Amino acid sequence: MILDELHVRRAAMAYVAERSELSGGVVTRSDLEAFTYAGEQLKLIDQSRGIRNPRQLSATISLLSQPQGPYHDVETEDGLLRYAYRTGPPDSGDNRKLRRAAATGLPLILLRGISPGVFVPVFPVYVVADNPVERYVEIAVDESLRFLSGTTTSSDSRAYAERLTRLRLHQPVFRAQVLAAYDRACTICRLKHVDLLDAAHIVSDSDGGQPVVTNGLAMCKIHHAAYDRGILGVRPDYVVEIRPDILEEVDGPMLRHGLQDVHGWGLELPRRAVDRPSQEALSSRYAAFAVSPPRHPG
Numbered sequence: 001m002i003l004d005e006l007h008v009r010r011a012a013m014a015y016v017a018e019r020s021e022l023s024g025g026v027v028t029r030s031d032l033e034a035f036t037y038a039g040e041q042l043k044l045i046d047q048s049r050g051i052r053n054p055r056q057l058s059a060t061i062s063l064l065s066q067p068q069g070p071y072h073d074v075e076t077e078d079g080l081l082r083y084a085y086r087t088g089p090p091d092s093g094d095n096r097k098l099r100r101a102a103a104t105g106l107p108l109i110l111l112r113g114i115s116p117g118v119f120v121p122v123f124p125v126y127v128v129a130d131n132p133v134e135r136y137v138e139i140a141v142d143e144s145l146r147f148l149s150g151t152t153t154s155s156d157s158r159a160y161a162e163r164l165t166r167l168r169l170h171q172p173v174f175r176a177q178v179l180a181a182y183d184r185a186c187t188i189c190r191l192k193h194v195d196l197l198d199a200a201h202i203v204s205d206s207d208g209g210q211p212v213v214t215n216g217l218a219m220c221k222i223h224h225a226a227y228d229r230g231i232l233g234v235r236p237d238y239v240v241e242i243r244p245d246i247l248e249e250v251d252g253p254m255l256r257h258g259l260q261d262v263h264g265w266g267l268e269l270p271r272r273a274v275d276r277p278s279q280e281a282l283s284s285r286y287a288a289f290a291v292s293p294p295r296h297p298g
Contacts, residue, residue, distance in 0.1 A: 005057060005058060005059065005104070005106055006106065006107075008037055008042070008056075008057065008061070009061065009106065009107050009108075009124075011037055012035055012037070012042070012044055012061065012109065013107070013109065013123050013124060015035050016031075016032075016035075016044065016109060016121045016123065017121075017123075019031045020120075020121055021194075021195060022194070023194065024175070024176060024179040024180065024184045024194040024197065025120060025172055025175050025176040025179070025194075026114065026118050026119060026120055026121075026176045026180070027111075027118075027119055027121055028117055028118055028119075029045060029117040029118075029119075030117075032044040032045040032062075032111070032119070033045065037056075040056075042054050042056060044061060044062050044109065045062060045064065045111060045119075046064075049064075049086065049094065050063060050064040050065075050066075050086075051063055051064070051086060051094040051097075051098055052064075053094055053097040053098075057097075058097065058100055058104075059097050059098075059100040059101040059104055059106050060094070060097045060098045060100070060101045060108060060127075061108060061109065062108060062109040062110070062111055063083060063108060063109075063110050063111065063125075063139070064111045064113060064119075065081070065083075065110055065111065065112050065113065066112075066113040080128065080129075080138045080139060080140055080141075081110075081125075081138065081139040081141065081169075082136050082137075082138055082139075083136060083137050083138070083139055084135060084136050085098070085132075085135040085136060085137075086098075090132040090135065098127065098137060099130050099132070099137070101127045102127040102128070102129065102130040102137055103130070105126060105127075106126075107123065107124030107125065107126060108123070108124065108125050108126065108127065108139075109121055109122070109123040109124070109125070110122040110123065110125045110139065110141065110169075112169070112172075112173050114173060114176055114177055114180070115180070118176075118180075120172050120173045120176045122141055122169055122172060125139050125140060125141050125142075126139065126140045127139055128140045141169050170211045171199075171211065173211070174199050174211035174212075174216060175198065175199040177199075177212075177213050177216075178199035178213055178216035178217070178218050179194065179197055179199060179218050181213050181216075181218070181270040181272065181275035182217075182218035182268070182270055183270075183271075184197065184218070185197075185218065185268065186218060186219050186220040186223060187217050187218050187219060187267045187268050187269070188219060188220070188223045188232075188240055188262055188265060188267065188268075189220055189223065189258075189262065190268060191220040193220075196220050196221055197218055197219070197220055197221075198218075198219055198220075198221060198224040199216045199217070199218060199219075200216065200217045200218075200219045200223075200224045200227055200228070201215060201216060202215050202216065202217060202234075202277060202278065202281040202282055202284075202285050203215055203281045203284060203285060209281070213270075213275045214274075214275065214276065214277060214278045214281070215277075215278060215281055216277070217234070217267070217277055222254075222258055222259075223258075223262075226242075226259060230243065230288075230289055230292040231243050231246055231259065232259065232262075232289075233285075233286050233289030233290065234267065234277075234282055234285070234286060235282065235286050236279040236280075236282040236283040236286060237279075238266055238267040238269060238277070238282075239264065239265070239266055239267075240262050240263065240264065240265045240266070240267065241263060241264070241289070242259050242260060242262065242263040243289075243292070246259060246260070247260055247263060
């Protein structure tokens with residue numbers, strides 16, 4: 001029985017969104033295998049392949065991407081992802097349903113593997129080009145990028161595509177990896193509500209910072225905002241400082257307990273040494289904090 005393709009996909013994406021919001025932006029293999037529709041199990045990931053083609057659907061519903069792994073994709077200069085066919089003829093097996101997704105424009109789920117059995121879901125994505133001669137499809141990670149494939153794009157369009165792909169693809173992966181490294185808790189106050197946690201860049205994108213765990217700190221939204229605005233600094237020895245003028249302010253309990261009291265606290269670091277924040281990056285960021293002028297509220 002072929003189900004209502006679009007309705008199934010909307011239900012699947014709503015389910016994945018709910019599961020990932022509870023887990024810091026990730027879903028597990030067991031989450032993806034537990035999805036049901038109309039009372040029937042409809043797995044959203046294949047046991048051994050990178051393309052999930054449920055028998056109930058006429059087109060692919062999800063693609064697995066593992067950078068530097070067996071399901072590697074390549075980003076084009078237009079901000080699209082190039083995903084290779086599976087082995088076999090273009091019109092048979094998994095390739096047939098993948099090409100069907102290209103022909104129909106149906107939305108898919110992209111699963112970016114970050115550790116065994118753990119994935120960052122990106123959706124909806126679209127198969128926007130099909131090249132059976134060179135055996136690949138191209139995927140847009142946002143609907144606004146669907147018409148870039150095969151066109152001559154300006155440098156402004158490419159810059160826009162890069163920014164959007166970074167926002168939709170790289171930043172969710174960065175957040176998930178950083179939160180996992182810090183056991184889904186703020187490195188300063190230990191808050192564990194994942195919907196209130198961010199992955200703060202130590203060195204920003206605009207200054208050449210990379211979306212890697214060692215350039216990130218898991219912070220609650222208040223401490224992240226304070227860090228970005230130069231109210232809070234982190235020394236390269238992992239000690240928190242609050243700007244002197246803020247320490248002298250008199251306000252309510254949030255200022256006292258949320259900021260002033262954390263002055264001199266040490267960070268709660270990841271258990272794995274390889275995930276700990278770069279002291280070089282912290283030193284660079286702290287140097288700018290140490291000379292930042294006081295700012296008046298309002």
